[in-house]
Amino acid sequence: MSWAEYLKDNITTAKELANLLHLSEQEEKSMAAILEKYPMSVTHYYLSLINFEDEDDPIRKMCIPAIGEEDESGSLDTSGEKENTVLEGMQHKYPQTAMILSTNQCAMYCRHCFRKRLVGMSDEEVASQIHPVIDYIRGHKEINNALLSGGDAFLNTTSVIEEYLRELTAIEHLHMIRFGTRVPVVFPQRITEDRELLEVLKRYGKKKQIYVVTHFNHPRELTKEALAAIEGLKEAGIVIRNQTVLLKGVNDNPDILAELLQKLTKHGINPYYVFQCRPVAGVKNQFQVPLQKAYRIVQEAKNRQNGHGKSFRFVFSHPTGKIEIIGVLPDGRMIFQYHQAKYPENRGKILIRDIKEDQTWLEEDL
Numbered sequence: 001m002s003w004a005e006y007l008k009d010n011i012t013t014a015k016e017l018a019n020l021l022h023l024s025e026q027e028e029k030s031m032a033a034i035l036e037k038y039p040m041s042v043t044h045y046y047l048s049l050i051n052f053e054d055e056d057d058p059i060r061k062m063c064i065p066a067i068g069e070e071d072e073s074g075s076l077d078t079s080g081e082k083e084n085t086v087l088e089g090m091q092h093k094y095p096q097t098a099m100i101l102s103t104n105q106c107a108m109y110c111r112h113c114f115r116k117r118l119v120g121m122s123d124e125e126v127a128s129q130i131h132p133v134i135d136y137i138r139g140h141k142e143i144n145n146a147l148l149s150g151g152d153a154f155l156n157t158t159s160v161i162e163e164y165l166r167e168l169t170a171i172e173h174l175h176m177i178r179f180g181t182r183v184p185v186v187f188p189q190r191i192t193e194d195r196e197l198l199e200v201l202k203r204y205g206k207k208k209q210i211y212v213v214t215h216f217n218h219p220r221e222l223t224k225e226a227l228a229a230i231e232g233l234k235e236a237g238i239v240i241r242n243q244t245v246l247l248k249g250v251n252d253n254p255d256i257l258a259e260l261l262q263k264l265t266k267h268g269i270n271p272y273y274v275f276q277c278r279p280v281a282g283v284k285n286q287f288q289v290p291l292q293k294a295y296r297i298v299q300e301a302k303n304r305q306n307g308h309g310k311s312f313r314f315v316f317s318h319p320t321g322k323i324e325i326i327g328v329l330p331d332g333r334m335i336f337q338y339h340q341a342k343y344p345e346n347r348g349k350i351l352i353r354d355i356k357e358d359q360t361w362l363e364e365d366l
């Protein structure tokens with residue numbers, strides 16, 4: 001069975017959910033209403049990681065919709081992606097990085113996704129043609145890396161991935177190419193069962209360094225299947241880094257987060273960022289952890305790491321940049337610092353703000 005055929009078997013409907021979770025008719029109706037707005041798609045592999053005996057199972061929370069998704073407070077574009085879109089399917093927020101929305105498809109639709117507005121739904125923001133994107137990058141010599149994102153960049157066919165790599169590796173001023181993908185976590189078979197993808201990555205990786213930025217959130221996701229996919233990528237010469245989102249009920253516990261970071265480091269998946277969950281509609285009230293508490297959890301987990309495990313930054317994405325959460329002062333004020341800034345005057349800037357105990361985000365315009 002090809003990987004695309006395997007995905008056709010994903011759990012996608014309220015009816016399937018009702019059978020799986022023994023939902024009442026009313027609950028099934030509520031689920032169907034949620035799925036109209038935010039689709040569901042869960043691979044059988046990821047489903048097999050859930051402990052269905054436990055209603056609060058963290059793996060379940062990341063893939064099975066909850067009634068809380070009806071809560072529309074928050075925004076669908078929390079970091080100003082629209083404003084940074086310079087042409088169809090391409091954002092240019094930081095001078096050195098071109099971000100390409102290469103698809104709106106994912107192997108699984110994470111319930112905490114910050115691009116809920118488009119994954120599995122609208123393809124308006126997605127690059128329908130490669131060449132305009134390539135021409136833009138070619139014309140902007142300040143860009144030294146291209147990030148293929150989505151959706152999930154590894155949900156593109158291998159021939160589309162190869163086309164991107166052929167074009168991007170030929171651009172002299174690009175130093176590296178990054179793929180944003182959760183495939184190693186939710187659908188490792190895309191990598192382990194399709195040697196062609198690894199061969200393509202290996203071939204073009206000899207021209208420019210390729211990075212895979214993946215997204216493990218819980219130590220239970222580091223299964224032997226996921227690790228086999230990681231091993232395949234490493235053997236192909238890919239550097240692997242990980243972004244974790246701090247999620248209430250999933251990894252908002254120093255023991256869990258510390259174990260995740262230790263395991264990632266052990267397996268050569270360098271922790272890159274831990275993200276504060278964004279105030280996304282349908283996500284915010286279910287998954288956000290208050291900033292002060294979040295900082296303490298992350299710091300406690302960080303304290304238990306070796307130097308490599310400590311190399312990540314705890315950040316949040318704001319329309320004006322990526323802002324690192326540096327610490328909490330004894331009087332409760334918090335210190336932040338721009339890690340990446342859209343505007344030159346903000347580079348490295350430090351912010352000190354009063355943050356209430358239950359505050360989950362910096363809502364102000366910066």
Ligand code: SF4
Nearest residue numbers: 106109110113151182
């Ligand atoms: S794989 Fe990434 S883009 Fe796709 S739903 Fe999950 S978090 Fe969103």
